[in-house]
Structures are given as C-alpha cells and as structure tokens.
Amino acid sequence: MTETSNEILYCIGCGAKIQSENPNELGYTPESAVKKGLETEELYCQRCFRLRHYNEIADVSLTDDDFLRLLNQIGESDSLIVNVVDIFDFNGSVIPGLHRFVGKNDVLLVGNKSDLLPKSLKRSRIKDWLRQEANKQGLRPIDVALTSASKGYEIDNLLELIDKYRKGRDVYVVGVTNVGKSTLINRIIKQQTGISELITTSRFPGTTLDKIEIPFDDGKNLIDTPGIIHKQQMAHYLTGKSLKFASPQKEIKPKVYQLNEGQTIFLGSLARFDYISGGRTSVIAYFDNNLPLHRTKLQNADKFYEKHAGELLQPPTREELKKMPKLTRFEFKVSEKSDLVFSGLGWISLSPNTIVAGWAPEGVGVLIRKAMI
Incomplete structure (x- = not known):
C-alpha cells in the first residue's frame, strides 16, 4: 500500500486504494506517477490513466462477493439510496434483489439516458412505466426522476429531489455497470464545484472499483459505488468496435x-x-x-x-x-x-x-x- 504521511491514497477516477507493489491488483500506480499525481492533485491509478488517455481497459479482480458486501453495508446504513437505471435497458440494469438489501432506506429511482427515447413520448408516462416495472421487482421507490447524464438534462431537478429526500443523511448512488452512473456523478460534481470529469467514465462495464465520496456542505457525503455486474447485458460480450x-x-x-x-x-x-x-x-x-x-x-x-x-x-x-x-x-x-x-x-x-x-x-x-x- 502506498501511503504519504501515514495517509492512505485513493484513485480519484475509480476510488481504488493506490498501491505500487502489484501491477495486476486494483489501484496499481508506479511510485513516480504517485509523486506527480500528488503534485498536480490529480492522482489516478494506472488503469484509469490509460482508460482516460488511450481508451484502454484492463481486467480487475473484483468479485460478486465484493458487491454483495457493499450492498449489505448500504442496507445497514441510514441513508437515501439513488438507484440509477438505464432507461434504454431497464431490465438489464435492474440490480437483482436490491429490495432485499435496502433495509428501511428510501429509494429514489433515476431513469438515465432519457435523451435516447423519442421526444414525442410523454415523460410522465415513462415515469409511470418505470414505477410499475420497479414494483414488479419488489422495489417501492419514493419518487422517480428522468435524466440524461451525457447531455446534462434534468440534473437540477435530480439535485432538488436528493436534497428533499435525504433529510441530512448520506446518499449512496447504486447501479449496474454501463448505466451512466459515474457520468451522472460527474455532472453533479461539475454543477456543484465546476470541476469536470473527475470520475473515470467509459463505455466499458465496471470502471468504478471502490466507493468514491463527494462531501455535502453539511458534512454528509454523496457516495458513488462500483457498478454491480449484470451478466445478462449484451455489453459484456462485445469488444470495442461492436460495443x-x-x-x-x-x-x-x-x-x-x-x-x-x-x-x-x-x-x-x-x-x-x-x-x-x-x-x-x-x-x-x-x-x-x-x-x-x-x-x-x-x-x-x-x-x-x-x-x-x-x-x-x-x-x-x-x-x-x-x-x-x-x-x-x-x-x-x-x-x-x-x-x-x-x-x-x-x-x-x-x-x-x-x-x-x-x-x-x-x-x-x-x-x-x-x-x-
């Protein structure tokens, strides 16, 4: 583990702990890159660096057990859960059994990529459809929002809903891989701080590897979590050109x-x-x-x-x-x-x-x- 003044360092792109010992493990970064990253305040692991600059992806050793452990942790917390789904792939972006993990926490359901649907379609109808489909999965969302993270649509409305329902609590943002969750977080960060593209995003599934915490003014956090891998998605079987x-x-x-x-x-x-x-x-x-x-x-x-x-x-x-x-x-x-x-x-x-x-x-x-x- 790489530490500076006994402080554990984290990749600002994917949230993995920075280490310089094992190139095949999460968070690997050469010592020279760590020093440079600390100087520029842009510390990325090697995987995120190559993904951001060369659009290359590396396999990582994150397991289903890691995700289950994280979901259990969320269920034991007192928080608002923002569940991001891909409106173009709702069935492939539902987290199986999420209702069993949320505990007593409220769930705000966010249908991302709404810009892909025909503009003639009434958004109120889509919200009703999303709520009905979520109910079939055992989820009872406190509210439903539609956004487009890539285009920046309805981000202000989403922030208002988060502020309305979190009631001074932490907010966990959860979703399967490829729903645009990290893009959405980046939009929120940019709207709040003016900083662009802080978190690593790509078309490749699974680019956020550990929790990333973004502080609210009241000391609580907006927490981006790794994308849970839904193995039924087509994206997991495709390579770059076809993806x-x-x-x-x-x-x-x-x-x-x-x-x-x-x-x-x-x-x-x-x-x-x-x-x-x-x-x-x-x-x-x-x-x-x-x-x-x-x-x-x-x-x-x-x-x-x-x-x-x-x-x-x-x-x-x-x-x-x-x-x-x-x-x-x-x-x-x-x-x-x-x-x-x-x-x-x-x-x-x-x-x-x-x-x-x-x-x-x-x-x-x-x-x-x-x-x-």
Whole structure:
C-alpha cells in the first residue's frame, strides 16, 4: 500500500486504494506517477490513466462477493439510496434483489439516458412505466426522476429531489455497470464545484472499483459505488468496435416493419427476431440507429446466418464472432401489446395474439415485458 504521511491514497477516477507493489491488483500506480499525481492533485491509478488517455481497459479482480458486501453495508446504513437505471435497458440494469438489501432506506429511482427515447413520448408516462416495472421487482421507490447524464438534462431537478429526500443523511448512488452512473456523478460534481470529469467514465462495464465520496456542505457525503455486474447485458460480450451498438449515443429513430408469418429480422449477427404466427402484423424496432437490420425468410434463416454472419451481417466481424457465445432461442406467445427485449441492445414492440422467437448470445437476457411505448 502506498501511503504519504501515514495517509492512505485513493484513485480519484475509480476510488481504488493506490498501491505500487502489484501491477495486476486494483489501484496499481508506479511510485513516480504517485509523486506527480500528488503534485498536480490529480492522482489516478494506472488503469484509469490509460482508460482516460488511450481508451484502454484492463481486467480487475473484483468479485460478486465484493458487491454483495457493499450492498449489505448500504442496507445497514441510514441513508437515501439513488438507484440509477438505464432507461434504454431497464431490465438489464435492474440490480437483482436490491429490495432485499435496502433495509428501511428510501429509494429514489433515476431513469438515465432519457435523451435516447423519442421526444414525442410523454415523460410522465415513462415515469409511470418505470414505477410499475420497479414494483414488479419488489422495489417501492419514493419518487422517480428522468435524466440524461451525457447531455446534462434534468440534473437540477435530480439535485432538488436528493436534497428533499435525504433529510441530512448520506446518499449512496447504486447501479449496474454501463448505466451512466459515474457520468451522472460527474455532472453533479461539475454543477456543484465546476470541476469536470473527475470520475473515470467509459463505455466499458465496471470502471468504478471502490466507493468514491463527494462531501455535502453539511458534512454528509454523496457516495458513488462500483457498478454491480449484470451478466445478462449484451455489453459484456462485445469488444470495442461492436460495443457502440449496445451503447446508443443519440435519440433512437424507431423502424417500422410490416411482416407476414415466417419472416426473420437479423440484428447484425448479434441477435435475431423470428415472426412465427399471428397473421400480417407491424412491429417497431428500437435499436441504435446504425445497427443494420436485415429481413429474410424464416425457413432460410439458419443457412443465411451461417453464410453471412460476421460479413453481410455485422456487427460483429467474423473474427469477433469467434469469441462470442452461440445464439440461443427463446419463444414467446404474446397476449397483449408487448416488447421483446434483447438485454442491453434494444427491443421490438409487438402486437397481441402473436407467436415470436428471439435469439441472442447464450447468457444474454431475452424477455417479454409490458410495452414501454
């Protein structure tokens, strides 16, 4: 452990304890970089430095047990919990069993990345939908807020809600990886202090590694926690070039398809949608605007995929595809207007009284939910 005047040092980017002994462990920073960081008051671990300057990511040895320990710690505290979810990937960004860990603490639910949804959509309706979906997960949020951390939308409103509900307590900000939690914290810090990009952020899952405390004026803290890894997210199976298709940056432009029975839509070669039966119908696809969608006949779909995956059907490339799990099929009978969700990639809005199938890499969540839009 590196200490100066018996003081333990922490990376201001990810919160890990700074150490100069083991390059493969959390918080590694060469001694020379520690001295320079202390002089400039910008002390980053080597991992955060390379991520910030070269967009490189290194594997770290943080386990599920570490996250569970942290959640238990939060449950035992007297605090306000701000649970950040990705509104574009709600089901993939819910913390499994969070309601069991919060104890008696209030939960403020924050739907981030609201700028990705069509502007025509009423925000009050989205809030109601988020509350209903949270209730299904056992969560009873005290309030619901919508934000866009990347664009800076509604940050003032969120700060007002935090101030209203924290009642002199610490505030823990929790969320799974890739929901934009650290970007949101950076926005709050900038709004409060004028300091930009203090905490390490990227498209890569899991860039905050330990608690980061930002003090309030009353001596309490806003505490950023590591992103809990939700293994059903598509982002965990993608590499740099393909990752952008699971992290949309602009407002989604829905694509409408008129389908007959026995038609398939490929989402690059990342996933696949089969329309099996239900008569002629229309479906609406909500994915990154640059993700190529390719329609073909269901009876030829398997051979078409074998021939074109990684080439005509991209992303990913054929080389990237070799490292990905094979596509797994899930079939659903749809009785009401619903969304077929590919966790972390997007969804297809469906009409009732249809039978469909969704395919995604083994381990990625595919599910039916009540239609968001």
